[in-house]
Structure formats: structure tokens, C-alpha cells
Amino acid sequence: MTSTDPAPQPHATAEQVEAARLDSKLAQVLYHDWEAESYDEKWSISYDQRCIDYARSCFDGIVPDDEFQRLPYDRALELGCGSGFFLLNLIQSGVARRGSVTDLSPGMVKVATRNGQALGLDIDGRVADAEHIPYDDDTFDLVVGHAVLHHIPDVELSLREVMRVLRPGGRFVFAGEPTTVGNQYARRLADLTWNLTIRAVKLPGLGGWRRPQAEIDENSRAAALEWIVDLHTFSPADLEKMATRAGAVDVDTATVEFTAAMLGWPVRTFESTVPPGKLGWGWSRFAFGSWKTLSWVDANIWRHVVPKGWFYNVMITGVKPS
Ligand SMILES: C[S@@+](CC[C@H](N)C(=O)[O-])C[C@H]1O[C@@H](n2cnc3c(N)ncnc32)[C@H](O)[C@@H]1O
Numbered sequence: 001m002t003s004t005d006p007a008p009q010p011h012a013t014a015e016q017v018e019a020a021r022l023d024s025k026l027a028q029v030l031y032h033d034w035e036a037e038s039y040d041e042k043w044s045i046s047y048d049q050r051c052i053d054y055a056r057s058c059f060d061g062i063v064p065d066d067e068f069q070r071l072p073y074d075r076a077l078e079l080g081c082g083s084g085f086f087l088l089n090l091i092q093s094g095v096a097r098r099g100s101v102t103d104l105s106p107g108m109v110k111v112a113t114r115n116g117q118a119l120g121l122d123i124d125g126r127v128a129d130a131e132h133i134p135y136d137d138d139t140f141d142l143v144v145g146h147a148v149l150h151h152i153p154d155v156e157l158s159l160r161e162v163m164r165v166l167r168p169g170g171r172f173v174f175a176g177e178p179t180t181v182g183n184q185y186a187r188r189l190a191d192l193t194w195n196l197t198i199r200a201v202k203l204p205g206l207g208g209w210r211r212p213q214a215e216i217d218e219n220s221r222a223a224a225l226e227w228i229v230d231l232h233t234f235s236p237a238d239l240e241k242m243a244t245r246a247g248a249v250d251v252d253t254a255t256v257e258f259t260a261a262m263l264g265w266p267v268r269t270f271e272s273t274v275p276p277g278k279l280g281w282g283w284s285r286f287a288f289g290s291w292k293t294l295s296w297v298d299a300n301i302w303r304h305v306v307p308k309g310w311f312y313n314v315m316i317t318g319v320k321p322s
Pocket residue numbers: 028029032079080081082083084085086102103104105108128129130131145146147148151152153176
């Protein structure tokens with residue numbers, strides 16, 4: 001983080017949450033500062049081969065084959081980096097030599113920078129709003145983001161900023177954005193899981209599965225913010241039009257995860273509702289193995305049967321004209 005970056009605010013008060021209802025960017029900072037230190041655990045994020053392969057599969061799944069001879073890009077930027085999952089793992093997979101991890105949440109920049117340094121990567125971190133990227137024109141060869149566009153009020157403005165900071169011929173890749181149809185089933189399944197789990201752990205004999213009340217209250221306050229920070233869902237065609245209007249060429253989208261998302265959302269919600277560490281390795285192996293199997297079924301069977309827009313995640317790439 002730079003010396004002028006604001007400090008993280010990990011414990012939002014009820015008053016701050018109230019103020020955030022009218023200010024979506026304050027909500028982003030409070031919500032993501034709150035979850036920054038536990039984010040990797042909540043989302044089972046790691047910096048080993050499992051997540052390196054996943055990040056790389058997103059990149060390979062959308063970038064055309066003839067781009068691979070350009071790798072590694074020299075300088076990459078990540079917007080909305082969170083704990084650094086996407087760019088740190090892409091750098092580890094050989095996609096870029098060095099990178100800047102940026103986020104609106106100071107807490108996230110702190111964690112991402114720490115993670116990158118622990119891995120010995122050539123990275124720096126900075127608090128940055130994706131609508132006003134604090135870097136000069138023509139700076140980066142690659143701009144990436146994962147699960148960030150849906151949080152940005154003016155997505156097209158942000159994509160114009162991406163085009164500005166890319167060098168001519170540079171590429172952007174955004175992955176992990178919710179489709180409009182996918183978001184509907186994912187939210188319903190996650191809400192159902194949350195309500196069932198919260199009730200179940202109140203049953204006699206299940207006290208050990210219950211988080212302390214203060215934590216549940218803080219989680220509920222933060223969960224209220226989640227509705228404010230998730231601003232958009234996308235249809236692949238609309239997202240392509242936005243990128244083209246922002247000045248990109250060779251724009252393309254792809255979608256992934258159908259039944260895998262129907263499993264993944266309840267599993268992740270359940271994991272975040274019970275005390276950390278309660279479920280153990282056996283559960284993690286079961287959850288990841290099932291998700292992988294269903295992802296394979298989605299990619300090899302459902303892809304030929306259901307429309308592209310029904311899958312949960314959309315990714316998009318494009319190029320700044322030379
Ligand atoms: C769902 S998290 C994803 C984090 C990470 N990319 C990942 O996939 O694990 C979204 C991130 O976007 C950040 N964010 C939200 N609005 C932003 C904005 N306007 N500019 C930059 N980052 C933003 C949030 O603070 C948060 O860290």
C-alpha cells in the first residue's frame with residue numbers, strides 16, 4: 001500500500017452500515033474491509049496448484065490461442081483484487097512477470113500485498129477505484145479482474161478507464177461475473193441454506209455448530225451490506241456491447257458453471273455459517289471434488305444443452321486497438 005492510502009476499517013458500526021445504505025462505495029469499503037482478513041478462508045482461496053490451475057483455466061478459457069505466444073506479459077494490473085486470488089495466481093502460472101494489485105478496500109489491498117510478498121512475487125499494492133484508475137495512460141500490457149465488475153456503479157466508465165491504462169495492443173480479462181439468470185438460482189439457494197443452517201444449529205445438541213451471538217450479529221449486519229454491494233448481473237451480449245462502446249476490439253465472452261454453481265453456493269454459505277475449522281479436511285475434499293466433477297459435467301454436457309446465459313459465471317476479454 002502507498003503511504004497516502006487510507007487505513008482499513010474492519011469493524012463497521014450500526015451507524016456506518018446505515019450511512020452505507022445511501023452510499024454504495026462506502027458499503028464496498030465497509031463490507032470488504034470487514035471480510036478481508038477471513039476472505040481466503042471463506043472462499044477456500046489458496047495460492048497453490050489448485051487455485052493456480054483455476055485462475056489459469058479462466059484465462060485460457062477466454063483468451064484466443066494465438067495470444068499464448070505473448071506470455072508472459074510484462075506488467076499487469078488487477079482491479080478489485082480482493083486478497084489477490086486472480087493476479088497472484090496468474091503470475092504464478094506464468095501469465096505476467098510483475099503486477100499491481102488494487103482495490104477500493106484498503107483492507108483487501110493490505111491482504112493482497114501481504115499474500116504477494118509472502119509468495120515472493122514482484123508486486124505492489126494500491127487503493128484504487130476502478131472508475132478512476134490512478135495510473136497513467138498506456139501503462140499496462142494486461143488488466144484483469146475477478147468478480148469485480150458487478151460491484152462497480154458505472155461499468156462502462158470503468159472499461160473506458162481500462163482502455164486508457166492499457167498499452168496499445170494490450171488485453172483485458174474479467175472473469176467470475178454473475179449472469180442475470182445464474183444469480184437468481186444462486187441467491188435463492190444461498191438464502192435457503194443460510195436460513196436452514198441458522199435454524200438447525202439452534203436445535204438441542206448442536207450448540208457446538210453455532211457461532212457466538214456477537215459474531216452472528218456482526219455477520220448479519222455485514223450480510224445486509226451484501227445486498228448493497230452487489231450492483232449488477234450481466235447477460236453476455238450486453239457485456240460485449242459495453243466493452244465495444246468503451247473502445248475495445250476483438251471482444252468475446254464465455255460462460256462457465258451451471259450445476260457446479262447450484263452446488264457451490266449452498267456449500268460456501270454453509271461453510272460461512274458454521275464456526276471456522278469445524279468442517280475439516282474431509283469436507284473440503286468432498287466439496288472441491290464434487291464442484292470439480294460438476295464443472296466437468298457442465299463444460300462437457302450441459303454446455304451443449306442449455307443456453308449460454310443460464311450458466312452462472314460470465315467472462316469477457318478484449319483488446320485496446322494498436
Ligand atoms: C467479490 S470481491 C472479489 C475479490 C477478488 N477479485 C476475488 O475474486 O477473490 C470484489 C472486490 O471488488 C472490490 N471493489 C468493489 N468496488 C470497487 C471499485 N469501484 N473499484 C475497485 N474495487 C472495487 C471490493 O472491495 C472487493 O474486494
